[in-house]
Structures are given as C-alpha cells and as structure tokens.
Amino acid sequence: MQASSTTAAMASLRALPLPVLVPLVVSALAFLVTVLRLVLRRQRPVYLLNYSCHLPDVDRQVNLEVCEYFGLKCRRYSDDIADFMRLIYSKSGLGQETFAPPFIFSGRFDKTLAFAVQEAEEGLFAVVGQLLAKADVTPADISVLVVACSMFSPMPSLASMIAHRFKMRPDVKAYSVAGMGCSAGTVGIDTAARSLRCQRRPGYALVVVTENTSLNWYFGENKHMLVTNCIFRVGTAAALVTDVPARRADAKYELVRTLRTHHGADDAAFHAATQMEDERGNLGVALTKDLVRVAGAALRRHITALGPRVLPVAEMLRYAWRVARARAAGNRKAAAAEVPDFQRAFEHMCIHSGGKAVIDAVARLMGFGPAVVEPARATLHRFGNTSSSLVFYELAYFEAKRRVRAGDRLWMLAFGTGFKACSNVWRALRDCGPDADNPWNGCVHRYPMPLPPPSKTHKPAA
Numbered sequence: 001m002q003a004s005s006t007t008a009a010m011a012s013l014r015a016l017p018l019p020v021l022v023p024l025v026v027s028a029l030a031f032l033v034t035v036l037r038l039v040l041r042r043q044r045p046v047y048l049l050n051y052s053c054h055l056p057d058v059d060r061q062v063n064l065e066v067c068e069y070f071g072l073k074c075r076r077y078s079d080d081i082a083d084f085m086r087l088i089y090s091k092s093g094l095g096q097e098t099f100a101p102p103f104i105f106s107g108r109f110d111k112t113l114a115f116a117v118q119e120a121e122e123g124l125f126a127v128v129g130q131l132l133a134k135a136d137v138t139p140a141d142i143s144v145l146v147v148a149c150s151m152f153s154p155m156p157s158l159a160s161m162i163a164h165r166f167k168m169r170p171d172v173k174a175y176s177v178a179g180m181g182c183s184a185g186t187v188g189i190d191t192a193a194r195s196l197r198c199q200r201r202p203g204y205a206l207v208v209v210t211e212n213t214s215l216n217w218y219f220g221e222n223k224h225m226l227v228t229n230c231i232f233r234v235g236t237a238a239a240l241v242t243d244v245p246a247r248r249a250d251a252k253y254e255l256v257r258t259l260r261t262h263h264g265a266d267d268a269a270f271h272a273a274t275q276m277e278d279e280r281g282n283l284g285v286a287l288t289k290d291l292v293r294v295a296g297a298a299l300r301r302h303i304t305a306l307g308p309r310v311l312p313v314a315e316m317l318r319y320a321w322r323v324a325r326a327r328a329a330g331n332r333k334a335a336a337a338e339v340p341d342f343q344r345a346f347e348h349m350c351i352h353s354g355g356k357a358v359i360d361a362v363a364r365l366m367g368f369g370p371a372v373v374e375p376a377r378a379t380l381h382r383f384g385n386t387s388s389s390l391v392f393y394e395l396a397y398f399e400a401k402r403r404v405r406a407g408d409r410l411w412m413l414a415f416g417t418g419f420k421a422c423s424n425v426w427r428a429l430r431d432c433g434p435d436a437d438n439p440w441n442g443c444v445h446r447y448p449m450p451l452p453p454p455s456k457t458h459k460p461a462a
C-alpha cells in the first residue's frame with residue numbers, strides 16, 4: 001500500500017514540467033541542508049552549576065585606622081601623600097571592613113614574592129575547596145581550568161598551583177590569564193564555555209578569578225598609582241560551569257550569551273590603566289583620571305552590540321523612535337545621548353564596581369536609578385575593588401537578599417584594562433537564596449547604605 005503511494009507520488013513528480021520540477025527539488029534540498037546545519041551547529045547549553053566567593057579571616061580586615069598605622073610605620077610616605085590617601089579613602093565608597101593582603105599585617109613593610117604567593121594560595125585554595133564540596137564535583141571531573149589574575153603571574157602558574165593542590169587529571173586543559181584587568185571574571189566564563197563546547201563530550205570547567213596586590217603595592221608619590229592602593233582589595237571567586245545535560249537540575253543559572261568588545265585600538269583607552277614604574281623605580285598600577293570617560297565610551301559601543309541581542313523588539317522600536325524624534329527636532333546631541341532601557345532586558349544587573357566614579361558614570365549613561373546600582377555600591381563598600389571577582393560578589397548579594405526567582409535574567413558587566421568591556425547574560429533556573437558560604441551572610445542586612453556624595457573629579461558632561 002505504502003510502496004504504491006510512493007510510486008504514485010514519484011510518477012506525479014516526474015509528470016511535472018521541468019521548469020517547475022527543478023526549482024521544487026532545489027528548494028527541498030536547500031531546506032534539508034539548512035535544517036541539517038542548524039541541528040549540527042546547535043550548541044549544548046552551558047550552566048553555572050554553582051560558585052563561591054572568598055571571605056578572608058576577620059584578622060585581615062582593614063579600616064582607615066589600619067591604613068594610617070601602616071602608612072606611618074612603613075616610613076615611605078610624606079605627610080602630604082598620607083593626606084591624599086586619607087582623602088581618597090574617605091571619598092572612595094569603601095567601608096571599614098574590606099580585606100588587605102597578608103604583608104600589610106606582617107609588620108615587615110616589604111612586598112615579597114613569598115607574600116604574593118601566600119595571598120594567592122589563601123584565596124584560590126579556599127574558594128576551590130569550598131566550591132567542589134558544595135557542587136558535588138571532584139577534581140577528576142574537571143576538564144577545563146581557567147584561572148585569571150591580572151597583576152600576578154608566577155611560575156609555575158596559578159592554574160598549575162591549583163592543579164597541584166587538588167591533584168587534577170593530566171588531560172585538564174589549563175589556562176592562566178594575566179593582565180586582563182577587572183573583566184577577567186566575565187572573560188573567564190566566556191573562555192570556559194567556548195572550551196567546553198569544543199569538546200566532544202560534555203564536561204566541567206572550573207573558572208577561578210582573583211587579584212593580587214602584594215607586589216604592586218605602591219610606595220611612591222605618583223597620585224594615579226596611590227589611588228590603586230586606596231581602592232583595590234583582596235577577593236577571589238570560583239565558578240563551576242558545565243554542559244552535562246543531567247546537571248541542569250542542580251544548576252543555578254544557564255548562560256544565555258557572552259559578549260566581549262575590545263577598545264585597545266584607541267590610545268586613550270589603551271593607556272587608561274597601566275602597570276608601571278615611577279621615575280624612582282617604584283612599581284604600581286596607575287589609574288588615570290581619564291579612565292572613567294574611557295569606560296563610558298567603551299560601554300556605549302558595547303551596548304550598541306549587545307542591545308539588539310538582548311532587548312525586546314518593543315524597546316528597540318521605542319529607542320529608535322526617541323532617536324528619530326530628537327534628530328527631527330535638530331537636537332543631534334540629545335539623539336546621541338539616547339540609550340535603550342536595559343531594565344526591560346534584565347531583572348538583575350551586576351555592574352562593574354571598580355570605583356565610585358565608575359559606578360556613577362554607568363548609572364548616568366544608562367539612566368539607572370539608585371536601586372539598580374545598589375549591589376555595585378554595596379560590593380564596593382563591603383569588599384572594595386576586588387577586580388575580576390567583583391561580579392560574583394554582586395551575584396552573591398542578589399542571592400543573599402533572596403531576590404533571584406526562576407526565569408529571571410541577569411547581566412554581568414565588567415570593564416578591564418586594555419580597554420575591554422565584557423558581558424555575561426544568565427537566566428536563573430530556580431529561585432536562588434544564599435548558600436552557607438555566601439560572603440554576605442551576617443552583614444547583608446546593613447545594606448543598602450546611604451548614597452555617597454557624587455564625584456567632583458568626574459563631573460557629568462555638560
């Protein structure tokens with residue numbers, strides 16, 4: 001019966017005139033090839049199984065008094081310089097409970113490799129141990145290891161230190177990334193997801209991000225380099241991402257997309273934050289006053305690429321209408337200043353909290369109110385600028401406040417020296433409250449804090 005109907009169909013096809021038959025067959029083949037390509041190209045979803053943030057011991061806490069004591073005892077700073085650092089500290093938006101590296105408390109006032117290694121080991125080993133235990137993953141499960149630290153790149157690498165400590169398997173693909181600045185956490189997630197997708201079998205990738213200020217602690221008089229001493233603090237985070245389909249049920253978030261934009265072709269962007277020696281040979285990291293403007297320009301170009309991929313069509317249309325209206329009124333400046341409302345794309349935003357003026361600039365440019373930047377300000381206050389791990393401390397803030405609901409969309413946005421902007425977009429797979437190791441446990445009730453006064457140095461453009 002079936003054979004006869006197939007024969008009949010073939011016969012009626014053959015009966016078709018050639019000008020009809022050829023396009024029909026070509027269209028059918030094209031359709032089949034397209035479907036096949038889509039099926040073959042379909043990427044396995046990547047999940048954030050879980051993550052941990054380091055909470056150093058309370059004896060590593062630093063407040064203005066500890067800073068003043070250190071500054072006095074080390075006898076390397078003049079009174080004027082001490083006053084400048086006091087001023088920056090008071091305006092920075094940092095609280096009195098951030099964490100400093102071990103050498104600050106050693107009484108030796110020398111930055112040595114041994115102290116830098118101690119600082120790295122304390123953070124890295126603590127978070128990786130915590131995370132593996134709570135995610136029920138063994139070191140033998142991990143096929144990709146990405147470790148990022150901007151200012152410290154020892155040999156053997158930080159990735160090797162982790163592989164050695166946790167006895168990782170010999171075929172683990174390990175990457176140690178340095179010099180990438182504060183965007184290395186979001187870059188690390190992007191790298192891990194791409195590496196997993198290149199593997200034939202689903203697996204686990206461990207991303208560990210930290211900063212290490214020990215060897216870059218600055219003992220000179222260059223103000224740009226002194227600002228770094230005042231705002232950078234100790235912090236480390238580890239995240240487990242996986243494309244194992246069976247772990248979807250345990251995972252907290254699904255990675256929806258990543259986007260990286262590099263603005264290093266521009267001179268000002270490239271020089272905005274640099275590791276350097278001053279004229280007396282003192283090593284440190286200089287943060288120019290231009291950095292905040294550079295971050296704003298980078299953000300504008302970044303969201304131009306991100307917007308069409310994440311915003312609902314209605315918001316894109318509303319944005320196009322506002323721009324067209326401003327242009328029609330002859331107001332090109334207003335048209336250029338228009339930005340789509342990203343609150344229509346995301347329920348939660350982990351915005352890079354690299355400094356009070358950086359948060360202010362992002363809020364201004366994006367039209368975000370105090371509630372949107374509250375987690376960024378709280379993270380800066382409680383932990384300081386911990387560099388690449390900041391966005392995970394912010395994620396932990398949302399969970400500590402029990403704000404994450406299944407289906408919520410979350411945006412991690414980070415800037416990094418170079419100059420780069422990087423986004424990770426996540427979707428919550430379940431309601432997420434605080435884990436037992438959430439770094440905000442015990443202090444989250446004190447936030448949000450009253451708003452700090454706006455920056456005078458970085459005034460909004462007239």
Ligand SMILES: CC(C)(COP(=O)(O)OP(=O)(O)OC[C@H]1O[C@@H](n2cnc3c(N)ncnc32)[C@H](O)[C@@H]1OP(=O)(O)O)[C@@H](O)C(=O)NCCC(=O)NCCSC(=O)CC(=O)O
Binds near residue numbers: 092224
């Ligand atoms: C430093 C601040 C806390 C200061 O606060 P305010 O701006 O409110 O204070 P203010 O305007 O009164 O300025 C106080 C004094 O500091 C000076 N001042 C401000 N910024 C300076 C800088 N970058 N270098 C040298 N001096 C600076 C001002 O001239 C002024 O000095 P005087 O009184 O003598 O005129 C803020 O400007 C800020 O958050 N800046 C951004 C910090 C930053 O660059 N973060 C990104 C880190 S890098 C990063 O996150 C990415 C990465 O690493 O990859």
